[in-house]
Amino acid sequence: MNIAILFGGSSYEHEISIVSAITLKKVLKKSNLSFIFCDANREFYLIDAKNMKSNHFSDGAYKKDKKLLLKKGGFCIESMFGLKEQNLGTVLNLIHGRDGEDGKIASLLEFNDIAYISPRVDASVLSYNKLYTKLYAQSLGVKVVPYSVLNVGDGRDIELEYPVIIKPVRLGSSIGVSIVKSKEELDYALDVAFEFDTHVLIEPFIEGVLEYNQAGCKTSEFELSIVEEPNKEEFLDFEKKYLDFSRDGKVSDADVTIELKTAMQETFKKVYANIFEGSIIRCDFFVVDGEVLLNEINPIPGSMANYLFEDFEGMVGRLVNSLPKEPTIKIDYSYIHSIQSAKGGKA
Amino acid sequence: MNIAILFGGSSYEHEISIVSAITLKKVLKKSNLSFIFCDANREFYLIDAKNMKSNHFSDGAYKKDKKLLLKKGGFCIESMFGLKEQNLGTVLNLIHGRDGEDGKIASLLEFNDIAYISPRVDASVLSYNKLYTKLYAQSLGVKVVPYSVLNVGDGRDIELEYPVIIKPVRLGSSIGVSIVKSKEELDYALDVAFEFDTHVLIEPFIEGVLEYNQAGCKTSEFELSIVEEPNKEEFLDFEKKYLDFSRDGKVSDADVTIELKTAMQETFKKVYANIFEGSIIRCDFFVVDGEVLLNEINPIPGSMANYLFEDFEGMVGRLVNSLPKEPTIKIDYSYIHSIQSAKGGKA
Numbered sequence: 001m002n003i004a005i006l007f008g009g010s011s012y013e014h015e016i017s018i019v020s021a022i023t024l025k026k027v028l029k030k031s032n033l034s035f036i037f038c039d040a041n042r043e044f045y046l047i048d049a050k051n052m053k054s055n056h057f058s059d060g061a062y063k064k065d066k067k068l069l070l071k072k073g074g075f076c077i078e079s080m081f082g083l084k085e086q087n088l089g090t091v092l093n094l095i096h097g098r099d100g101e102d103g104k105i106a107s108l109l110e111f112n113d114i115a116y117i118s119p120r121v122d123a124s125v126l127s128y129n130k131l132y133t134k135l136y137a138q139s140l141g142v143k144v145v146p147y148s149v150l151n152v153g154d155g156r157d158i159e160l161e162y163p164v165i166i167k168p169v170r171l172g173s174s175i176g177v178s179i180v181k182s183k184e185e186l187d188y189a190l191d192v193a194f195e196f197d198t199h200v201l202i203e204p205f206i207e208g209v210l211e212y213n214q215a216g217c218k219t220s221e222f223e224l225s226i227v228e229e230p231n232k233e234e235f236l237d238f239e240k241k242y243l244d245f246s247r248d249g250k251v252s253d254a255d256v257t258i259e260l261k262t263a264m265q266e267t268f269k270k271v272y273a274n275i276f277e278g279s280i281i282r283c284d285f286f287v288v289d290g291e292v293l294l295n296e297i298n299p300i301p302g303s304m305a306n307y308l309f310e311d312f313e314g315m316v317g318r319l320v321n322s323l324p325k326e327p328t329i330k331i332d333y334s335y336i337h338s339i340q341s342a343k344g345g346k347a
Numbered sequence: 348m349n350i351a352i353l354f355g356g357s358s359y360e361h362e363i364s365i366v367s368a369i370t371l372k373k374v375l376k377k378s379n380l381s382f383i384f385c386d387a388n389r390e391f392y393l394i395d396a397k398n399m400k401s402n403h404f405s406d407g408a409y410k411k412d413k414k415l416l417l418k419k420g421g422f423c424i425e426s427m428f429g430l431k432e433q434n435l436g437t438v439l440n441l442i443h444g445r446d447g448e449d450g451k452i453a454s455l456l457e458f459n460d461i462a463y464i465s466p467r468v469d470a471s472v473l474s475y476n477k478l479y480t481k482l483y484a485q486s487l488g489v490k491v492v493p494y495s496v497l498n499v500g501d502g503r504d505i506e507l508e509y510p511v512i513i514k515p516v517r518l519g520s521s522i523g524v525s526i527v528k529s530k531e532e533l534d535y536a537l538d539v540a541f542e543f544d545t546h547v548l549i550e551p552f553i554e555g556v557l558e559y560n561q562a563g564c565k566t567s568e569f570e571l572s573i574v575e576e577p578n579k580e581e582f583l584d585f586e587k588k589y590l591d592f593s594r595d596g597k598v599s600d601a602d603v604t605i606e607l608k609t610a611m612q613e614t615f616k617k618v619y620a621n622i623f624e625g626s627i628i629r630c631d632f633f634v635v636d637g638e639v640l641l642n643e644i645n646p647i648p649g650s651m652a653n654y655l656f657e658d659f660e661g662m663v664g665r666l667v668n669s670l671p672k673e674p675t676i677k678i679d680y681s682y683i684h685s686i687q688s689a690k691g692g693k694a
Binding site for chain 2: 010011012014015016018019040041042043054055057058069070071072078082083098099102103104105106107108110111112113121122125126129131132135136138139151198199274329331333335336337339340
């Protein structure tokens with residue numbers, strides 16, 4: 001199986017995408033891997049497997065690697081003799097945050113007719129923006145945590161009771177997120193969140209809420225991961241976050257009732273169906289009074305949540321064989337031909 | 348003012364995009380125009396102004412024109428001496444339907460750092476899909492026509508009373524749309540709609556509903572068009588559609604009360620604000636019992652609805668000077684550097 005791991009991007013999560021890619025290199029042992037780095041300036045580079053170390057990027061050494069150009073049909077290397085197409089196989093979009101999760105990379109790959117694992121453009125926009133995720137979930141009858149939205153220009157009166165959690169609508173990995181325990185702390189937390197986005201989401205902070213993650217994808221059928229009970233510390237420092245994105249060991253299935261497990265699986269399928277085909281996503285659920293609430297959709301989870309699957313590499317292979325295809329649109333100029341004949345051949 | 352009109356696309360509306368582009372050539376008289384054609388195969392061509400006639404495309408003559416390649420910073424021509432960047436100015440995205448309105452073209456231009464007039468990727472996804480438009484409008488407190496959604500795999504029982512209107516969720520220009528007067532006609536209409544999409548929207552068909560269009564954009568302030576009362580015929584045949592997309596004459600302001608006009612303008616601004624910056628859109632409103640309902644957002648209206656504006660070309664110029672810019676994200680590898688120093692320099 002030929003897989004090209006695409007990572008980096010012009011994103012606050014650029015660095016953890018590098019960590020994710022290094023991790024997947026270890027996990028996808030049987031595959032023929034290529035590595036495409038998108039640097040901060042959105043230039044693409046083909047990285048040798050032996051150079052897949054974080055300092056190759058942080059030191060700027062990657063700039064000596066071959067530059068890639070994306071065109072119809074695939075990535076190319078510019079050479080003395082024109083553009084030379086590279087046959088890198090299916091692209092696995094591993095760019096976390098902006099570019100990767102906001103629909104841009106999906107658009108580039110779709111437009112250029114390259115097979116790829118990633119949420120498509122619709123699914124990206126709806127999951128990257130936490131407000132749109134709520135609207136989408138509610139339209140499916142999936143319950144969400146109550147919320148309100150503040151615009152950067154709005155007043156700062158909020159109606160929810162403290163403590164609340166403040167999140168920029170469009171970022172992942174807890175960037176810009178604060179827990180606010182009283183009115184005095186609100187202004188500072190909003191300033192922080194508005195550093196990263198023009199809109200912020202405000203939700204009640206539910207102390208000790210039960211939190212579970214469910215990952216999965218749809219190949220010929222749904223393939224769901226075990227249920228994970230994530231780390232509940234309020235904040236992960238860089239060392240812990242690093243561990244979180246470089247995980248490749250297995251975790252154990254969370255201790256939940258069969259009813260709750262089924263409810264989460266059914267909710268996952270409802271959220272995934274129709275728009276997330278072609279991607280491996282993770283849904284983060286809250287359980288309140290026995291009810292499953294969708295907290296967030298992680299459209300490109302850290303190291304693709306590989307550690308939650310029994311046979312991650314096998315699943316990636318099956319997904320490669322069941323990627324959605326855009327419908328073909330036949331353009332035969334019948335409309336222009338009709339106008340031309342109605343006008344006596346001149347148009 | 349340098350403007351590159353981008354038209355065509357892999358879209359059911361490919362041909363009317365050509366008509367739109369030919370029309371804008373006549374309308375933007377004082378500008379320095381270039382024409383970029385995206386053919387059915389998604390290859391870009393630089394078209395000479397003198398070749399901007401419909402048969403140049405329908406006959407395939409455009410294939411002899413210079414091929415363009417999109418890369419970081421702009422469109423290029425591939426030559427013996429490598430890639431030669433073309434300085435074509437601000438791109439005006441005039442691709443109707445797929446590619447142009449679904450977020451792909453916006454993504455390509457944004458990613459490659461090219462100034463462009465078009466809805467950005469979020470705004471595209473929310474307006475291209477009529478279901479998402481409803482969710483978005485409702486989240487703003489904007490009223491919409493009641494609706495239900497059918498998935499291609501679902502049963503075909505509908506709860507609304509006849510007559511109903513059936514629309515594929517993701518197409519414009521009335522493609523795949525039917526008015527269904529009784530249960531007997533439902534199956535055929537659904538078959539037609541499902542030819543074009545996996546999801547269809549069903550709405551009550553409100554006989555004789557008051558219908559108005561309001562176009563506009565935001566430059567240093569909102570610039571709104573006159574209000575148009577559109578053609579109310581049930582279906583436009585190709586000749587009438589052609590006229591509709593090639594309009595460059597002025598129409599007269601609809602005869603509405605100042606209160607209704609204000610209500611439509613305020614609704615337009617609410618819908619536009621924050622996500623449609625950089626684009627000229629048209630909102631199609633219904634008025635029922637004096638209340639303004641958003642029917643559809645047309646993110647790239649035919650010939651940019653130029654005929655609704657007093658000074659269209661001047662407005663385009665002002666828009667070119669107030670395009671939104673993506674925030675800069677500084678990537679300094681501080682996170683990887685911290686890990687490296689924690690690990691004693693190895694990572």
